[in-house]
Every structure is written in structure tokens, then in C-alpha cells.
Amino acid sequence: MPTPRAILFDPKANPFIHACSRCVRRGWLCGEDPAIIPELRQNYDHRRQWIVDRLALLVEAFAIDVAAYAIMSNHYHLVLYVDVEKAQNWTNDQVLTQYCKVFKGEPLVQSYLNPKLKRTMDSAQINMAISFADVYRQRLMSISWFMRAINEPLARKANNEDKCTGRFWEGRFKAQALLDQQALLTCMAYVDLNPLRAGIAETPENSDYTSIQARVNLELTHSKKTKRSKTAPKTCCYPKLKPFLNSKTRKPKRTECLPFQYKDYLELVDASARMARSDKKFHMNKNLPPIFKRLKLKVDATEWASTMSGRGESLSKKFASAIGKYTDILAFKRRARAQAKAYRNELNPFYDPSPHQQKPPSD
Known part of the structure; x- marks a missing residue:
């Protein structure tokens, strides 16, 4: 039986999560169907925009930030940040x-949020409506509820469009905790370079439905040089992305930013993109981008090139439920086992995990 997400992941200890969800049987249900017969080919690229639009809504409602995303033809990747402090500070x-921006909510909650109906409620009804806040608060910082809010509506919408029923997504989504800065940096670059590894894009900025394209377009749109330019990209409905750290960021705001600068990240993605292209040889310059030195990260160039180019094992195969150093993964597993044991004891206080280890009663 799979381990519940609430036990496996602790957002206070490891707030960054890599999540991935695939279409059933890895079908091309969100892109162009590569059927052999041209007459049978279907194009579902508009469904990829559905996911982007849904992300834009959920980021405004949940206490979860999006650090990176890539919407492919048969799956999508997200790098998420659970902001526990933000959720706890909400009234x-x-x-x-x-x-209620995303979900319908209980009838009492709907009446409570309506000023006209709230006047007709008595104190018991008001207290009952407010009591739902504790449950909703936990859901608004839950990765499972976030992914559910993406997958369920899109599956219904796609099935209605196809006039069919059945599963659209392939079981539960996969998730991996990102245990340190190196894991976060690796996973973000890996996600942004997905279209290049698949051979459907030549440069990161031309990778449709990715966070790197969204960041570049938004940067060009807001820059003074391209403000009056006719070649400036049109503004699209991009989800609000977690900002990068910069020199102007004040200390109180630094916890709300990614722990590296935007310029350094672009250099890293650009250098990694050169080896991710299918028409390039498997090679990476020995001089790694300066971001590794600034963050004091020890990165093997060959291993990095193997991961980013797709010629080696993918992150989902190389790592299971967590990405990071070996010692950090061991600590992560120990904490998960301790939480699972506490969870079992909470469900059944008479549960004994090792009855055979009990000493026999003395005569």
C-alpha cells in the first residue's frame, strides 16, 4: 500500500516538492497524437493551456508557490513550494x-461569505462556518489537494470534449522531496529542459508551456527597452512564479525567494540546453556555470550532463521519494518511518509493531 503523502512529506522540513502526473497509458491526450495514419491524428495542445490556466488560479488560492513547470503532451512536471507560514498567518x-476560490465549500461557509446571507445567520451557524477554517487551512497547503484541483477538473473537461468516460490520468501523481539547494537547482533545470530533451524545442525560450519561457517573456515585457518595441512578446495568462533572489531583495523578503539569482539560473539553463539538444554531442564544458561556485555546490560535470541531456537515468528513476545527498535521504527516510509509526499508533493505540521482541513474563 502506498505511503500517504501527509506522512511521507513534511513541508516544514522540506518545503520544495517535485510532482509529476501522466496521462493514462502515456497517451498523447494533451498534445498532438503521433498516429501513423494522418487522418486519425488529433491535436490536443489546447489542453496544455488548460493546465497553465488552472495553475494561475490555484497559485492565487493555495499557500503553494510554483517554482518551475513543464506541460508536455502526455505528462506534466511541477516544482512546488509549500508556504506553511503563509497559511498559518491567514485569518x-x-x-x-x-x-472558495477553487472549491464550492460547505453551504454554511457560502452563506457566511455572502454579506446579505450572513446577517440572517445566528451565532451557532457562524461558529460552525468558522470551524471549517482549520480543515480548509490544511487543504490549502496540501500537495495532494493541489494536484487534485488540477487533475480532476481537467479530466472531466477532457472526457466531456471526447464524449467518453474513464480514467484520464495514470493513477496517483508521483512526488519527490527536494532536500537541498542542489536538488532544487537540478530539478528546476531538469523540468525546464523537458521539451529540449524530447526534441520538440531548440531553445529554452521557445519551449512552449514551460516556466522558463514564461519568465523570459515576462522579463522582456516588463523591461524598458522592449516596452515600445513591436517585437515584444504578447502577454499571456502565466501563473505567478516564485521569484528569484536579487541584490535589491531585502532580508525579510529573502525567505520568499528562490535561493539563487535569475541571471545565474539563466546561464545554467542555457549551458545545459546546449547538451540537451538531440543534434549535439554528449559534451559539457569543464568550466561549469558560476552559480555552482557561488552556492558552494560540488557538482560532477559528467553526471550533470548525463541527467540534463536525457542520456542517463531520469530523476524519477534515479531517486524514489526524495532527491538529495545520500545522508539527507537517509535522514528523510528515518523521519518518514517515525511519522508512519506515530500515525499507526494514533489510529490504534493498542498497536504493537514488534510483539515477538517482547520479553517473556517472569515466573
């Missing part, structure tokens, strides 16, 4: 309002 009214 009860804010929690109810945020939750």
Missing part, C-alpha cells in the same frame, strides 16, 4: 475566502 475569514 479564518481569509482561509474560507481562499478555499
